[in-house]
Amino acid sequence: MKYKELLMKKNKIGLITTHDTNNYGAILQTFALYHFLSKFRKIEIINYDNYHISDSMRVLRFEASLIGILRLVKDLLRLFPRFSVIKKIRKFQNEFFLMTKKVNKENIKDLNLEDFGYLISGSDQIWNPACMTSNKSIDGTYFLNFAENITKISYASSLGSYIFSDIEQKTVRKNLIDFKHISVREEDAKIQLEKFINRRIDHVLDPTLLLSQKDWVDLFRLKKSEYREKYILLYSVPHTKLLKNICNHFSSELNLPIYSINQNPFSSIKINKHIKSAGPKEFLDLFFNAEFVITDSFHGVCFSTNFNKNFIVAKPEGLSNRIESLLKSVGLNDRMINSSEEIEKTENIINFERANSLLLNLRKNSKSFLQRAIDINKV
Known part of the structure; x- marks a missing residue:
């Protein structure tokens, strides 16, 4: 197969982020990044089921603990509004997102990535263990550790205010070693990561700001x-x-x-x-x-x-x-x-x-980062 044909075949983008949660910001940042990237290449969301995050999409949640019982009571008190919000989020996902089959940490390596040339992690606090896992451990899935021989990119990944320990730094350094392009959402995350991975990291905008006010108005007829x-x-x-x-x-x-x-x-x-x-x-x-x-x-x-x-x-x-x-x-x-x-x-x-x-200037720079990262001049 000629290089050009191979490139055309493997030009799809896989995006992993917080796409399945009862959170307006998370859903809309997913939409914004998906929408921007879809202008240049085919894109699918890696439908990773992180139970710690997707649990918020259950109308009634219960765990056998005092906190679990209190949360269930709260969910019952807001049953109908909660059902309505989750239904609207599901409708939004179905209307705007193309997703892979649902996968979890155990079977994500079985996902067929043959047509994917790029994997992008971000945005939101996907690199903040305190937010992404119940035991506050690093979830390597958000560092794309399930894939090899593919261009890996992070866009506006966030640590929140998390500070990695010395042991965690070794894990993060290992996970990021084969990333071609790395960007984060906060300046202090850039400073922290650059100190221990010894490479340049870009500071970029949250995806919701990739779209201008006019973009949002036109897309949703506001x-x-x-x-x-x-x-x-x-x-x-x-x-x-x-x-x-x-x-x-x-x-x-x-x-x-x-x-x-x-x-x-x-x-x-x-x-x-x-x-x-x-x-x-x-x-x-x-x-x-x-x-x-x-x-x-x-x-x-x-x-x-x-x-x-x-x-x-x-x-x-x-x-x-x-x-x-x-x-x-x-x-x-x-x-x-x-x-x-x-x-x-x-x-x-x-x-x-x-x-x-x-x-405007930050938006221009953030868009340029993404366009360089996905090699849009090659196809």
Whole structure:
């Protein structure tokens, strides 16, 4: 077989990421990377069933422990909204993703990769053992250890705030030795990994930011609603005291109601509209139409920035490095509030001119990384 014919045959991309979870950010980052790559090559998601992650897609979850029982009670209290969200996520997956057969850690090596020329791991916290496994061990599947003789790439893989031990560093170094291109989502991950694998690592954007605001609007036909009242959008899971104080202040300051996207049955924050069953498309619409956003979520910051929404970040307890890295890269460091004392000093309005310029350049560099990595000039 001639080189050109062989290249054409083996030009498919396999993507492994957090594609099967009850999490808006994870689903939408999967969509964004899949959509961008599909412009250049055929792509399939490696349908890896990581039970620790996919367990969130079960309507009712039960384990024989106190925590398991409490979680089951919580799931029962939000049974119908939870069922609705999971159904919408499944519909979204079926509409937009082509996936391989379902595989697990035991049989993933049996997956037929004959037509695949590239494997990409990322994005999301796939390299954070604290997030990806129940025993906080490294899952080598996300380091593509199931495949040989194939071009391996990581795109915007994240460690969260995890620091690898000396023993874990040896495992990671071994797993990454045959990667052709490596990129991560956070600056501190780049610094940490470069120290012990002794090679260049690129710092790139989260996949949701590969797509411009116009891309998201056109793809999902997002429209400004003329009939919906103006609102502050709250997107957060843990409702901390700081978050409560921020909501009270800006709701009063802006004289706007609070809409909350949250599947939890109850809220400790006074909200005017509790949206418990939003699907991925409704999530995008709620961000696009919000007058102001309050969040402590990384992807909440991504969409607020990309949609040019005035927003405030309540510093989350732990894992704030992900948000801090993003805010720093687009010059919006001052949008994070660390304590209640800072609330009244924070401006309501953001001038996005500089942020948009920085984001445009970062997007260009991130796209260039991917295009180089998948050799689009060869076919």
